[in-house]
Amino acid sequence: MSDLPIPRPRRRALLSGAFALGAGAVLGTALPGTAGAAAGAALAGPVISGCVAWGAREPSSPVKLLATGPQKIIVHHTATPNSTDYSQAHAFGLSRSIQNDHMDARGWIDSGQHFTISRGGWITEGRHSSAAALAAGVQQVESAHCTGQNTVAVGIENEGTYTSVDPRSAQYAKLVDLCAYICSQYGLRAYQIFGHRDFNNTECPGDRLYALLPQLRADVAARIGGSPEWGGWPVARLGDSGERIRSLQYLLASRGASIVADGSFGPATESAVRAFQTTNRAGVDGVAGNQTWHQLAHPLARGTQGDAVKALQGQLVARGQTLVVDGSFGPGTEAGVRAFQTSAGLPADGVADARTWSRLLA
Ligand SMILES: [Zn+2]
Structure with missing residues (x-):
């Protein structure tokens, strides 16, 4: 078998934003996260050479198809030499080499990443079934490319080492193509x-x-629409207090920390932050900054439950909304999120994703 062309998107493109969110929440099939952002923006996908094409080994145990699609894309470099062999044969050899390293040296079941882009601009499938899952646009394959994110993020490896030079333009162009298609x-x-x-x-x-x-982000937004700007994260540290700290504590609790959400960043909160950072292979400094918030702030939509929802509800209440902080994301919370989004100049989709979280926590 040779290259695996990606068929045009089907059902996702047929669902408009609001309907897609409602259906996902009611059926419980998928945390919709950010569904509907690119509704109607069906794009033709780039050619992705599948595992058979480049001669992949079989996984050592079956790959896991998750119930949900991704919430984000994570970009990597392979940290391998900046090869001047731009052939497809080289791209295929690279994919085999990465798979061997991931299976033999790291003990993973298969390649860790979903996709790889060579310096010649050839896109290959990484972990088996990633391309088929992307083509269907509903689920994704569990991966091993970023600790803490392997069930929620698509991982793209870019061949090369980009500490002091940029990727080749042919490679970057394919990265834009692939990201736009994944978003779509x-x-x-x-x-x-x-x-x-x-x-x-x-x-x-x-x-x-x-x-x-x-x-x-800007180049992808030019293809699929919407703003590429998401905001940023605040820094929270020992001695801080307020609703942002209460949110941090609820979010830590939602990930298993034994912590009281009292809105005061004391030693217990600091040690919970350190433990969370350690588990998620973030920099361990006890200060909640970029990596910590990125790891903590999963998208929340109608139908979700738990302490993370309490963080969200607490933020809405702190902004004057009338809500019960009960940890259950129902219609009232959704209306509250929409109202906040409108006031913040964001699309009022009722989903608390990273951008909405970043505005709430600012
Ligand atoms: Zn990486």
Whole structure:
């Protein structure tokens, strides 16, 4: 079998934003996250050479198809040499080499990433079934490319080392194509494209490729619509207090920390932050900054429950809304999110994603 062409999107493109959200919540099939962002923006996908084409080994155990699609895209570099062999044969050899490393040296079941882009601009499938899942646009394959994000993020490896040079333009162009297609298929927005270092304590994807991410978001937004700007995260540390700290505590509790949401960043909160950072391979400093918030702030939509919803509800109440902080994301919370989004100049989709969280916590 040769290259696997990606069919045009089907059902996702037929669902308009609000309907897609409602259906996902009622059926419980998918945390819709950001569905509907690119409604109607069906794009033809780039050619992705599947595992059979490049001669992948079989996974050591079956890959897991998750119930939901991704909430974001994470960009990596392979930290391999900046090869001047731009052939497809080289791209295929690279994919085999990465798979061997991931299976033999790291003990993973298959390649960790979903997709790889060579310096010659050839796109290959990484983990088996990633391309078929993307083509269907509903689910994704569990991966191993970013600790803390492997069930919620598509991982793209870019061949090369981009600490002091930029990727080749042919490679970057394919990265734009692939990201735009992923966004279109899964209803993601351009601002939901991040770098590995936004989550884990790593240099990846290199200073230069990381510095290109705002441009990448803008180039993807030009294809699929919407704003590429998402905001940023505050810094919270020992001695701070207020609703932002209460939110942090609820979010930590939602991830298993034994902590009281009292709105005061004391030693217990600091140690919970450190534990969370350790578990998620973020830089461990006890200060909640970029990586910590990125790891904590999963999208919340109608139908979700728990302490993370309490964080959201608490923020809405602190802004004067009348809500019960009960940890249950029902119609009232959804209306509250929409009202907040409107006041913040954001699209009122009722989903608390990273951009909405960043405005709430600012
Ligand atoms: Zn990486």
